[in-house]
Structure formats: structure tokens, C-alpha cells
Amino acid sequence: EDQVTQSPEALRLQEGESSSLNCSYTVSGLRGLFWYRQDPGKGPEFLFTLYSAGEEKEKERLKATLTKKESFLHITAPKPEDSATYLCAVQVSSSGSARQLTFGSGTQLTVLP
Amino acid sequence: NAGVTQTPKFQVLKTGQSMTLQCAQDMNHNSMYWYRQDPGMGLRLIYYSASEGTTDKGEVPNGYNVSRLNKREFSLRLESAAPSQTSVYFCASSVYGDRGTSGTYEQYFGPGTRLTVT
Numbered sequence: 001e002d003q004v005t006q007s008p009e010a011l012r013l014q015e016g017e018s019s020s021l022n023c024s025y026t027v028s029g030l031r032g033l034f035w036y037r038q039d040p041g042k043g044p045e046f047l048f049t050l051y052s053a054g055e056e057k058e059k060e061r062l063k064a065t066l067t068k069k070e071s072f073l074h075i076t077a078p079k080p081e082d083s084a085t086y087l088c089a090v091q092v093s094s095s096g097s098a099r100q101l102t103f104g105s106g107t108q109l110t111v112l113p
Numbered sequence: 114n115a116g117v118t119q120t121p122k123f124q125v126l127k128t129g130q131s132m133t134l135q136c137a138q139d140m141n142h143n144s145m146y147w148y149r150q151d152p153g154m155g156l157r158l159i160y161y162s163a164s165e166g167t168t169d170k171g172e173v174p175n176g177y178n179v180s181r182l183n184k185r186e187f188s189l190r191l192e193s194a195a196p197s198q199t200s201v202y203f204c205a206s207s208v209y210g211d212r213g214t215s216g217t218y219e220q221y222f223g224p225g226t227r228l229t230v231t
Contacts, residue, residue, distance in 0.1 A: 004155075034219065043117070043203050043222035044156070087156070091218065099144055099163055099207065099218050100171060103156040 002027040006088050006104035013111050016077045021107045023088030024070040033071050034101065035064050036087040044087055078111045085109070115139055117223035119204050125229045126194045134189040134226050136204030144207045144218060145187035146171075147179060149200040150225075156203065162187055194230045202226045 003026045013019055025033070032051055036044035048057045050066040057064050061082065063074040073086055085108045089101040117138045126132055138145065146161040148171075158171030162181040176198060178190045187206075191198060203225045207218040 036222075041225075043205075043224050046219055046221055049219055089156075099146075099161060100158055101156075101220060105153060105155045 002090065002092055002102045004088055004090055004102050004104040006086075006107050008107060009105070010108045011110070013075075013078055013109070015079055015111055015113050018074070018076045018078070020075070021073040021086055021109070022070060023073070023104055025088075025090050026069075027090050027092045027102070029093035031091045031093040033066055034089045034091070035062075035071070035073055036089065038085045038087055038106070047086075075109070078109075080111045080113050083109055083111045117204055117206055117221055119202075119223040119226050121226060122224070123227050125231065126191075127231055128195060130194050131190065131192050132194065133191075134202055134204075134228075135186070136188065136223060137186045138204075138206040138221075138223075139185065140206060140208070140221065141184070142206035142208055142221075143184070145181065146205040146207070146220060147177070147187070147189045148203045148205065149173065149198075150203060151200050159189065159202075194228075196230045198228065199230045200228060202228060 005024050007022045032049050035047040038044045048064045053068045055066050061076050065072050085106040087106045089103045120135045143164045147159040148156045150156050157173050159177050160179040162168045165184045168179050180188045204223040205220040207220040
């Protein structure tokens with residue numbers, strides 16, 4: 001069974017204090033790993049797709065990396081507006097589920113001014 | 114370009130009542146999805162439609178039906194609502210990211226419908 005585990009469940013940072021969120025996965029045949037940001041009362045907002053181990057993508061203060069077993073979302077010098085829940089999801093290549101995403105439970109990030 | 118829109122935003126139902134959640138996208142995407150989100154459970158797929166005219170069950174389809182009305186619209190129906198269906202419902206649509214044999218489907222989400230069943 002495909003599993004996605006995110007840690008920590010919640011993270012509080014001071015403004016400017018860099019840190020990383022973790023997404024570990026157990027799947028057969030990873031097709032892609034996705035990061036989303038979700039603000040309270042809103043739908044998830046797409047951030048990145050990573051396809052293979054060693055790949056990295058950046059957007060403003062966020063940088064996502066991928067290994068064979070996990071992905072990290074690094075947040076450099078965060079600001080209060082980065083406060084949100086960050087969701088990780090995987091897509092696997094097994095027949096019949098090519099379009100399905102399996103989501104982790106998310107990391108709730110709070111950045112204090 | 115509104116992206117993915119959902120109606121209504123909020124709904125309260127009594128046990129046994131029925132209702133339809135509406136979803137539309139203007140991005141010319143082929144695939145559409147319905148998820149529910151519950152505290153501590155993450156997003157779980159209810160049904161999806163790979164293309165117009167097709168629908169398939171996801172992880173938690175019991176108690177729901179769907180209709181892919183046309184390429185733009187995908188509705189979710191609760192025939193007899195139960196308190197266990199209290200949740201936030203999200204619709205999503207996807208574009209095919211052309212990676213050859215390793216193609217992926219990046220999904221874009223609507224704002225959600227918060228449903229309470231009493």
C-alpha cells in the first residue's frame with residue numbers, strides 16, 4: 001500500500017529562521033512527487049513537481065529536493081506570509097491509478113514576526 | 114481565467130437529505146477529481162474523471178455519485194447524507210505534464226465546499 005508521511009505535524013519558526021519539512025514515502029513506481037501550499041479555508045495551491053531522485057526546484061524562499069525515499073521542502077529566511085499548511089503527494093505508475101494522488105497529512109507552518 | 118470554481122461554499126444538511134456539489138473549470142483540462150479533506154486524514158480521492166464521458170472510483174466512493182456533464186463540469190451528489198460525510202470537499206482538474214512515458218498529472222484545486230450533516 002502506498003504511504004506518504006509528513007513531519008513534523010506542526011512547526012513554529014521565528015521570521016528569518018530557516019528550516020526543512022520532510023515527506024517520506026513508500027510506493028512502488030514513483031511517477032512524480034508534488035508539493036502544495038494550503039491556506040486556511042482555501043484549496044491547495046500547486047508549488048512543485050519532482051520526478052526523479054536528485055532533482056531540485058526553487059520558488060522564492062522555497063526549495064524542494066527529492067531522494068529515493070523522501071523529499072524535503074527547505075524554507076530559507078521565512079516570512080510570516082509563508083505561514084500555511086504544506087502538503088506532499090505522490091503519483092505512482094501502477095495501472096489503474098495513473099491519475100491518482102496519495103496525500104500526506106501535511107505540516108502546519110507558523111512563522112512568527 | 115477563474116481556474117476551478119465550486120458551489121456552494123457552505124452547506125448544512127439534515128441526515129437523509131440529498132444535494133449536489135457543482136464544479137467547473139475553464140482551463141480546458143481533460144481530467145477532473147473530487148476529494149474530501151478531514152482533520153488528520155489528509156485529502157482522500159472520492160471519484161475522478163479521466164476524460165469527458167468516463168468516471169472511476171477513488172479511495173472513498175461509498176455514499177457518493179458523480180456526473181461528468183461536459184468537459185468543463187463535474188458534479189458530486191450525495192443521495193442520502195450521513196453525519197460521516199461532514200467534511201470539506203475539493204474539486205480539482207489536471208493537465209497532463211508531458212514527460213513521455215513518465216507523464217504526470219499536476220492537479221489544480223478549487224476553493225472547497227464546507228459541508229455539515231446534522
